[in-house]
Amino acid sequence: xxQVKQNxxxxxxxxxxxxxxxxxxxxxxxxxFLWYKKYPxxxxxxxxxxxxIKDKNEDGRFTVFLNKSAxxxxxHIVPSQPGDSAVYFCAASVETGNQFYFGTGTSLTVIP
Amino acid sequence: xxxxxxxxxxxxxETGTPVTLRCHQTENHRYMYWYRQDPGHGLxxxxxxxxxxxxxxxxxxxxxxxSRSKTEDFLLTLESATSSQTSVYFCAxxxxxxxxxxxxxxxxxxxx
Numbered sequence: 001x002x003q004v005k006q007n008x009x010x011x012x013x014x015x016x017x018x019x020x021x022x023x024x025x026x027x028x029x030x031x032x033f034l035w036y037k038k039y040p041x042x043x044x045x046x047x048x049x050x051x052x053i054k055d056k057n058e059d060g061r062f063t064v065f066l067n068k069s070a071x072x073x074x075x076h077i078v079p080s081q082p083g084d085s086a087v088y089f090c091a092a093s094v095e096t097g098n099q100f101y102f103g104t105g106t107s108l109t110v111i112p
Numbered sequence: 113x114x115x116x117x118x119x120x121x122x123x124x125x126e127t128g129t130p131v132t133l134r135c136h137q138t139e140n141h142r143y144m145y146w147y148r149q150d151p152g153h154g155l156x157x158x159x160x161x162x163x164x165x166x167x168x169x170x171x172x173x174x175x176x177x178x179s180r181s182k183t184e185d186f187l188l189t190l191e192s193a194t195s196s197q198t199s200v201y202f203c204a205x206x207x208x209x210x211x212x213x214x215x216x217x218x219x220x221x222x223x224x
Contacts, residue, residue, distance in 0.1 A: 006154075034212050043116075043202050043215030044155070051210070089154060095210050098143065098162055099170065102155040 006103035019077040023090035030092040038087045080110045116216035131190040135203030143206040144186040148199040193223045
């Protein structure tokens with residue numbers, strides 16, 4: 001059973017606007033969450049993470065929000081750029097654990 | 113670049129043949145992982161290692177074995193390849209708890 005879910009397979013956004021990618025999880029033991037970006041024929045690249053002791057973490061144009069009560073996290077990209085077009089995966093784990101669980105990915109297209 | 117090399121990058125093999133994929137790291141990281149990526153499934157953990165000769169199973173370990181005789185190398189073996197093992201395989205490394213995974217560029221395996 002999928003413990004991490006990304007329910008939107010694709011998203012299109014105009015350049016300069018905000019992109020919001022969503023992720024839900026079912027395991028309440030998860031306390032470490034990550035976002036990865038993947039271009040075709042490359043491995044996933046780490047973008048940003050958040051620990052469950054926080055509800056927000058920012059890194060430049062990327063912000064991750066965590067809502068523990070809803071078991072929901074989101075990635076905001078502002079402003080969106082054509083180079084952001086890629087597949088985005090969310091992942092979750094227990095901080096002291098070894099296994100990371102990934103969602104199925106959301107393909108983001110930023111339209112110039 | 114995270115100092116991870118996967119070999120081969122592409123392989124075509126026949127059903128029933130053994131196949132070994134190699135992951136080599138230059139970061140001296142403790143943890144190493146093998147994931148497979150399939151459409152509709154995202155990234156799924158096959159096996160991981162938390163030290164030399166210390167390995168454990170992931171979500172989709174059936175049909176796969178691993179070995180780690182040196183810190184820098186983590187081998188994934190398909191003892192008798194099946195068409196359902198056609199996939200893209202990613203190796204990842206991690207330095208310590210509370211740190212993200214860093215991925216190699218993948219091996220595309222086709223089993224005919």
